[in-house]
Each structure stands twice: as C-alpha cells, then as structure tokens.
Amino acid sequence: MQAVVLSAHDRAPEVTTIDMPQPAAGEVRVRVRAASVNGFDLSVASGGLRGMMEHRFPVVLGKDFAGEIDAVGEGVEGYATGDRVFGVVTKDFLGDGSFAEYVTVPVAVGIAHLPETIAFQEGAGLGLAGTAAVNAIDAAEIAAGTSVLVVGATGGVGQQALQLAVRAGATVIATARTAEKIELVTRLGAAHTVDHTGDVAQQVLAIAPAGVAAVLHFAGAPLPLVPAIAPGGAFVSTMLRSADDVPAEGVRVVSIYAHPAPETLERVAGNQAERRTSVTVQRVYSLDQAADALGDFAAGTLGKLVIAID
Numbered sequence: 307m308q309a310v311v312l313s314a315h316d317r318a319p320e321v322t323t324i325d326m327p328q329p330a331a332g333e334v335r336v337r338v339r340a341a342s343v344n345g346f347d348l349s350v351a352s353g354g355l356r357g358m359m360e361h362r363f364p365v366v367l368g369k370d371f372a373g374e375i376d377a378v379g380e381g382v383e384g385y386a387t388g389d390r391v392f393g394v395v396t397k398d399f400l401g402d403g404s405f406a407e408y409v410t411v412p413v414a415v416g417i418a419h420l421p422e423t424i425a426f427q428e429g430a431g432l433g434l435a436g437t438a439a440v441n442a443i444d445a446a447e448i449a450a451g452t453s454v455l456v457v458g459a460t461g462g463v464g465q466q467a468l469q470l471a472v473r474a475g476a477t478v479i480a481t482a483r484t485a486e487k488i489e490l491v492t493r494l495g496a497a498h499t500v501d502h503t504g505d506v507a508q509q510v511l512a513i514a515p516a517g518v519a520a521v522l523h524f525a526g527a528p529l530p531l532v533p534a535i536a537p538g539g540a541f542v543s544t545m546l547r548s549a550d551d552v553p554a555e556g557v558r559v560v561s562i563y564a565h566p567a568p569e570t571l572e573r574v575a576g577n578q579a580e581r582r583t584s585v586t587v588q589r590v591y592s593l594d595q596a597a598d599a600l601g602d603f604a605a606g607t608l609g610k611l612v613i614a615i616d
C-alpha cells in the first residue's frame with residue numbers, strides 16, 4: 307500500500323510502498339478515505355518524539371482517519387466489513403498511522419461508527435480535535451450564562467470547543483486576528499473577539515470586567531491569560547505538561563490529554579451529525595502532497611487540513 311512514512315530517525319517523511327498491515331486480535335483494518343493533520347504529526351515528522359515513544363520503522367504518520375472497515379480481527383464485536391468509521395490511531399508506539407491506504411486500529415480505543423450524514427473528509431477532521439474539545443469542555447464545567455474565553459479559537463480544537471461552549475450557554479470571547487478569522491468565529495457563535503497579538507487579558511477584562519469563568523487554552527503562552535480569570539474560575543489547556551505549569555491561586559487548572567474513548571468519539575460524531583458542531587476543512591491534499599499539508603499546518607491554518615486517499 308501507499309503510505310507517508312519515516313523510514314528511520316532523521317529522515318524526512320516520504321510517500322512509499324509498504325506492506326499492508328494485518329489486524330491483530332481485537333483490531334479492525336480500515337481502508338482510509340481521508341485523514342487530517344494534527345500538531346502531533348508535526349512532532350513525529352520532526353523527530354520530536356524520539357526517546358519519548360518507541361518508533362517501529364517504517365513509521366507511518368497520521369492519527370486522524372475516516373474510512374471503511376475492510377478486515378476484522380479475531381474477537382472483534384460490533385464492527386463488520388463495510389462499516390463507516392472514524393477516529394484516532396491510539397497505540398503506545400509509533401508505527402501504524404493514518405496517512406496510508408490502510409490502517410489497523412484496536413476497537414477498544416480510538417474508533418467509532420461514522421454516521422452516513424458525515425462525509426469522510428469531515429469525519430477525518432473530527433477525531434483528535436473533537437475529542438480534545440469534548441474533554442476540555444467537560445473539564446471546564448461551564449454553567450449557562452457565564453463568560454468563557456477560547457484561546458486558539460480558529461484552530462481545529464478551538465472551533466469545536468467554541469461551538470460546544472456556546473451550546474452550553476456561555477458567552478464566548480474568542481481569539482481571532484484577521485477579518486476572515488473574526489468572521490469565522492463570529493459565525494460559530496462567538497459574542498466577542500480579541501486579537502491575540504495584543505494583550506489578551508486586558509482586552510477580555512474590558513469586555514468582562516469581573517473576569518471569565520473559564521479559559522479554554524489551545525494556543526500561545528498560558529501565564530499572560532491568568533489575570534483574565536474570575537476568582538474560582540477554571541484554566542483548561544491541551545498544551546501543558548502538567549497543571550503545575552500554571553501556578554494561579556484560586557483558579558482550577560486542568561491539563562488535558564485527549565482520550566478518544568469510543569463513547570467520546572460517539573459524542574463527537576453525534577454533535578456533528580446533529581449540526582451542533584461543524585468542521586472547517588481549509589484544504590484537501592492528496593497523499594503525494596502530504597509534505598505540503600504538514601508544512602501548511604505548521605504555518606497556521608483556519609481549521610483542518612485533510613488528506614484524501616482515493
């Protein structure tokens with residue numbers, strides 16, 4: 307099969323032909339129709355996880371996928387050949403990845419059925435960003451009528467979280483720095499926008515003088531945001547190594563490590579199917595253009611970059 311791989315440490319990603327993966331017991335094999343780029347993929351591609359996770363070469367890049375099951379391993383229940391699925395490749399080593407024609411995934415974590423009404427390219431953008439957003443929203447314990455600041459609101463995670471915070475009844479202040487981005491976050495439900503190239507906390511306090519009940523932090527430096535939080539509020543981040551990174555008296559600090567449990571992915575799919583959330587697919591690439599997709603993602607995006615695999 308064709309795949310985007312790292313063939314060794316210190317090698318750039320390349321599109322090449324490798325053996326088809328075979329599903330182990332408890333796994334299914336997915337014919338990938340679309341995948342999307344996440345920051346994690348950039349870290350793997352640049353060697354950033356060397357020494358932190360086992361690399362089983364050739365390492366296929368990619369976590370997010372959407373496609374159809376084409377083979378079912380021993381002991382798998384609830385999935386059959388032809389089922390439409392999506393999710394996040396979640397293994398404790400690097401090797402199997404979604405920037406490929408086929409990927410094997412355990413049914414215990416990182417996979418759920420994809421409703422018929424969700425296109426593969428949309429589904430491919432949902433897994434990791436949707437999971438991180440749902441985990442962050444749960445952790446923030448948003449009460450209706452409160453104010454919430456979403457930092458990184460224009461990104462994959464931020465757009466999902468922004469929409470869920472609005473659904474929870476919050477007045478959302480979102481970071482956005484260009485007219486196009488302001489238009490986008492406003493369309494997704496943000497009541498106010500602030501420019502993250504300026505002093506965000508100061509701009510937020512001008513809008514909500516008592517501070518916000520929660521900050522959802524998906525981009526930029528965390529510490530300058532702390533003054534924007536009301537006493538007793540929450541700081542929820544996907545970017546901390548630990549909650550101790552943000553010493554803030556009277557503030558509940560939560561560090562999120564997204565866990566794509568099947569139930570969480572089902573919630574993500576349900577929100578999308580019911581149009582409580584939407585995914586912005588900024589651009590679609592072919593597998594041969596995967597290096598461009600990684601480069602463009604690193605340069606900044608307005609939503610998700612998708613790799614379509616025919």
Ligand SMILES: NC(=O)c1ccc[n+]([C@@H]2O[C@H](COP(=O)([O-])OP(=O)(O)OC[C@H]3O[C@@H](n4cnc5c(N)ncnc54)[C@H](OP(=O)(O)O)[C@@H]3O)[C@@H](O)[C@H]2O)c1
Nearest residue numbers: 345438458460461462463481502524525526544562563564
């Ligand atoms: N812990 C986990 O399990 C987990 C899971 C998923 C993602 N993550 C992490 O969560 C973060 C967000 O992920 P993502 O996929 O949404 O990334 P993304 O798509 O790259 O989005 C980041 C967004 O933030 C904006 N931005 C950049 N600098 C900013 C700043 N200083 N203040 C406010 N906004 C800024 C960018 O837009 P502009 O610069 O153009 O305005 C961009 O739209 C990443 O760091 C990712 O690695 C962690």
